[in-house]
Amino acid sequence: MIWFPYTQMKTMAEPIEITGAQGIYLYTKDKKLIDTTTSWWSVIHGYNNAEINDALKKQVDEFSHVMLGGLVHEPVKALSKKLTEILPGDLNHCFYSDSGSVGVEVALKMAVQYFFNQEKPHKNGFVALKHSYHGDTFKTMAVGDDEDYHLAFPEKEGIYHISPDADELELLLKDRHEEIAAFIVEPLLQGAGGMRMYDVSFLEDARRICDDYDVLLIFDEVATGFGRTGNMFVSDLVCPDIVVLGKALTVGYIGHAVTVASNRVFDGFYSDNPEHAFMHGPTFMGNPLACTVALKSIEIFEREDYMSKIKWIESRLRDIFKDFYSDRVKEVRILGACLCIEVYDSADLRGFKEFALEHGIHSRPFIKYMYGMFPYIIGEEELLRVCSVYKKWFDQK
Numbered sequence: 001m002i003w004f005p006y007t008q009m010k011t012m013a014e015p016i017e018i019t020g021a022q023g024i025y026l027y028t029k030d031k032k033l034i035d036t037t038t039s040w041w042s043v044i045h046g047y048n049n050a051e052i053n054d055a056l057k058k059q060v061d062e063f064s065h066v067m068l069g070g071l072v073h074e075p076v077k078a079l080s081k082k083l084t085e086i087l088p089g090d091l092n093h094c095f096y097s098d099s100g101s102v103g104v105e106v107a108l109k110m111a112v113q114y115f116f117n118q119e120k121p122h123k124n125g126f127v128a129l130k131h132s133y134h135g136d137t138f139k140t141m142a143v144g145d146d147e148d149y150h151l152a153f154p155e156k157e158g159i160y161h162i163s164p165d166a167d168e169l170e171l172l173l174k175d176r177h178e179e180i181a182a183f184i185v186e187p188l189l190q191g192a193g194g195m196r197m198y199d200v201s202f203l204e205d206a207r208r209i210c211d212d213y214d215v216l217l218i219f220d221e222v223a224t225g226f227g228r229t230g231n232m233f234v235s236d237l238v239c240p241d242i243v244v245l246g247k248a249l250t251v252g253y254i255g256h257a258v259t260v261a262s263n264r265v266f267d268g269f270y271s272d273n274p275e276h277a278f279m280h281g282p283t284f285m286g287n288p289l290a291c292t293v294a295l296k297s298i299e300i301f302e303r304e305d306y307m308s309k310i311k312w313i314e315s316r317l318r319d320i321f322k323d324f325y326s327d328r329v330k331e332v333r334i335l336g337a338c339l340c341i342e343v344y345d346s347a348d349l350r351g352f353k354e355f356a357l358e359h360g361i362h363s364r365p366f367i368k369y370m371y372g373m374f375p376y377i378i379g380e381e382e383l384l385r386v387c388s389v390y391k392k393w394f395d396q397k
């Protein structure tokens with residue numbers, strides 16, 4: 001049998017069986033549902049994109065995989081070149097892995113070894129934000145701060161959690177910079193920790209403070225990368241030393257992530273000493289199928305000017321929720337193609353999933369958050385339909 005994620009198997013509701021998926025729609029035996037989850041925020045083009053399918057099939061017929069240990073191939077060369085072009089600053093060195101969590105692990109390991117190679121082995125701790133989510137492996141759980149996910153794994157040694165507040169960061173680093181390797185953040189939008197949003201000015205301050213105290217700045221853009229916040233990358237606004245991309249990198253086809261390091265970080269490993277090498281290498285890193293999908297996705301993203309679609313989604317959402325009020329709703333947050341309605345009491349979302357299904361919408365609220373992470377191809381009519389169902393839920397109660 002299947003063991004499902006994030007769920008108590010004993011009380012779990014029957015999962016919805018999907019028989020097809022096309023564009024923004026999921027199909028069941030007898031229903032057609034608008035999907036507002038983009039399957040954990042990855043399927044930005046919608047499902048079953050013909051162009052990506054074709055590119056993938058073509059690569060399958062050539063070869064599906066070779067390891068990156070001592071071998072290289074055109075898809076991984078082309079993707080690395082493309083990523084280096086579209087990422088800001090000198091984020092030039094692409095290290096591939098098979099999931100966002102591993103991509104974050106790679107970033108954390110890079111930061112620690114960067115200082116180890118400089119004979120500063122004590123600089124191995126991390127600062128992260130309260131309510132942060134960075135993945136489900138051990139170290140990513142440790143830098144994460146969300147007991148809803150990691151209740152049984154409280155290990156936090158050498159890790160400090162702060163609010164997005166420059167003074168707090170400055171005070172902490174002033175005191176502890178000799179034991180801190182990096183500050184890791186989900187920039188602008190904290191996803192799984194509750195779609196929390198904060199101002200870019202904090203990131204600008206964080207950049208300066210990290211430089212002052214010789215601490216690396218890591219952006220976990222696994223969720224925010226590729227337009228979600230209305231910026232292609234938040235790194236375009238403030239440039240980190242290491243950025244991690246995942247989820248929308250391979251748009252729901254094949255799990256993959258990339259950890260991209262700046263020249264400064266890369267140079268910290270580049271030497272005549274073999275012990276300075278970065279010792280990591282996932283079996284499927286740089287998989288040709290994943291790279292082919294990512295390349296085709298970026299091509300479509302640019303050609304179809306997705307950034308203006310995202311801007312349009314954001315402005316429509318702001319308009320639609322301008323006068324919305326319910327005494328159960330604490331806050332409506334909108335950023336790029338992300339909508340979050342936070343309620344005061346999680347009980348107020350009980351039954352919402354079923355209500356949405358009856359209205360032809362697939363939604364998966366969690367804790368106190370009802371959200372829409374829309375595929376960028378959503379049209380006016382469908383966006384209005386989703387929002388009217390979200391509003392109606394509060395009207396009828």
Ligand SMILES: *Cc1c(COP(=O)(O)O)cnc(C)c1O
Pocket residue numbers: 099100101102104133134135136186191192220221222223224246247
């Ligand atoms: C989803 C997510 C991850 C983990 O990615 P996986 O591919 O699920 O391992 C890490 N960081 C952030 C910000 C995420 O949203």
